[in-house]
Each structure stands twice: as structure tokens, then as C-alpha cells.
Amino acid sequence: xxxxxxxxxxxxxxxxIPTKKVSKEVIDSIVEAARLAPTSSGLQPFKxxxxxxxxxxxxxxxxxxxPDSMRDCSHVLVFAAWDRYSAERIDTVYDFTTEERGLxxxxxxxxxxxxxxxxxxxxADENFAHTARQTYIALGLAxxxxxELRVDSTPAEGFDxxxxxxxxxxxxxxxxxxxxxxxxxxxxxxxxxxxxxxVRVPKEDFVVEFN
Ligand SMILES: Cc1cc2nc3c(=O)[nH]c(=O)nc-3n(C[C@H](O)[C@H](O)[C@H](O)COP(=O)(O)O)c2cc1C
Numbered sequence: 001x002x003x004x005x006x007x008x009x010x011x012x013x014x015x016x017i018p019t020k021k022v023s024k025e026v027i028d029s030i031v032e033a034a035r036l037a038p039t040s041s042g043l044q045p046f047k048x049x050x051x052x053x054x055x056x057x058x059x060x061x062x063x064x065x066x067p068d069s070m071r072d073c074s075h076v077l078v079f080a081a082w083d084r085y086s087a088e089r090i091d092t093v094y095d096f097t098t099e100e101r102g103l104x105x106x107x108x109x110x111x112x113x114x115x116x117x118x119x120x121x122x123x124a125d126e127n128f129a130h131t132a133r134q135t136y137i138a139l140g141l142a143x144x145x146x147x148e149l150r151v152d153s154t155p156a157e158g159f160d161x162x163x164x165x166x167x168x169x170x171x172x173x174x175x176x177x178x179x180x181x182x183x184x185x186x187x188x189x190x191x192x193x194x195x196x197x198x199v200r201v202p203k204e205d206f207v208v209e210f211n
Contacts, residue, residue, distance in 0.1 A: 010147035015190035016072040033145035037138035045131035049078040065158025073184035080175035081131035085119035132178040156180040
């Protein structure tokens with residue numbers, strides 16, 4: 001199967017079979033795809049929270065666009081981005097990279113000084129706008145990986161961010177929720193999109209070519 005076939009197979013599922021659970025191996029693969037996502041300056045400024053606990057899923061579902069999907073799916077993945085950049089966060093990432101690559105400590109100081117000069121002069125909101133954007137790349141890869149494994153999923157921005165942050169104590173972790181991904185197996189009878197044609201803007205309207 002090619003990636004294109006996988007992407008054609010998937011759709012944003014609207015109803016899940018509550019009793020059908022996704023295996024740990026599959027969840028691990030989806031998480032790994034997200035972990036391998038490229039990020040700006042390689043900072044990986046987000047974490048992935050994997051929620052399988054039913055009580056927690058029920059609590060997170062309040063105020064969401066698709067509460068039934070959130071309750072019925074097997075796992076809810078929460079993409080939560082750094083609430084702001086800090087010198088410590090940037091140094092931690094680059095110290096780890098230099099160590100892992102066996103490079104002399106401080107090898108990237110010029111570069112980290114440069115990005116600190118940019119990010120640490122911005123507001124927390126400006127920082128978060130940037131860290132949050134990184135999560136969308138990881139979401140895309142996670143969705144593709146789920147599709148390759150023929151597991152259903154739904155990307156979701158329609159939820160109560162404040163509630164999710166509170167329930168999962170994200171503030172204490174210096175994080176704010178950005179996106180959710182429901183993972184599970186669709187209930188074909190209740191999922192009204194199951195048999196719907198996939199509709200995308202035609203290629204000629206999508207691409208602007210400069211030859
Ligand atoms: C960032 C993002 C947020 C989305 N949020 C929701 C959501 O909250 N609820 C929902 O039912 N679908 C949500 N979707 C799904 C889109 O509506 C869906 O991907 C789009 O209509 C294309 O359909 P397809 O994914 O089935 O091909 C979201 C998709 C993305 C990429």
C-alpha cells in the first residue's frame with residue numbers, strides 16, 4: 001500500500017465502537033510517528049498525552065464538538081505545546097543533542113543564542129502560537145501512521161481547551177492543549193461519513209505552477 005492509498009482510505013471518523021480497543025503496539029507506532037516529526041530548530045516543543053482511562057475521557061468530552069466520539073474511541077491523544085520558550089528549555093534540548101551526538105558541550109551556542117534572542121523577546125502568546133504550529137505536523141504524521149495500520153482516527157480542535165488543560169494538569173507541566181486525535185475503530189452504521197465520497201479541491205485549483 002502506498003501513502004496516497006492510506007490517505008485516501010482514511011476519513012475523519014464521527015462514531016466509534018466503544019468496545020473495540022486499539023492495541024498498545026498500534027498506539028506506540030502512532031506515538032512514534034508523532035515523535036519523529038520535524039520541528040522548528042528541532043526543539044520538539046510539545047508533548048503527547050495518551051488517554052485511555054474511561055473516566056478521564058468522559059471528563060475531557062464535556063464541551064467538545066464530538067463528545068460521543070471522545071467517549072467511545074479507544075484512546076484520545078492530546079497534543080499539548082509549551083506555553084512559552086525559555087533559555088532552560090532550549091538549552092536542555094541542545095545539551096541532549098550534543099551529548100547524543102558525542103559533540104563538545106556548547107557546540108551549538110551561537111545558534112541557541114540566536115533563537116533565544118528571537119523567542120525570549122516575544123510574548124508568551126507569540127511563543128505559544130509558534131509551539132502550537134509544530135503540533136500540527138506531528139498530528140499529520142500520526143494520522144498517516146494510523147491510516148497505514150488501518151486504524152481509524154479523528155483530528156479535533158473542537159474541544160474545551162481550558163477544561164482539558166485543567167483535567168490533565170497541563171499548567172504544571174508548562175503546557176497548553178492544542179489538538180486532539182481520537183483513535184479507535186469506526187462504527188460504520190453510526191459514522192455518517194463512512195460511505196461519503198472524499199472531496200478535495202481539484203488539483204488544478206490547488207496547485208499554482210511556475211514553470
Ligand atoms: C486541525 C483539524 C481540526 C479538526 N477538528 C475537528 C473537530 O473538532 N471535529 C470533527 O468532527 N472534525 C474535525 N476535523 C476533521 C475535518 O473536518 C476533516 O478532516 C475534513 O473535513 C476533511 O475530511 P476527511 O478528513 O474525512 O478527509 C479537524 C481536522 C483538522 C485537520
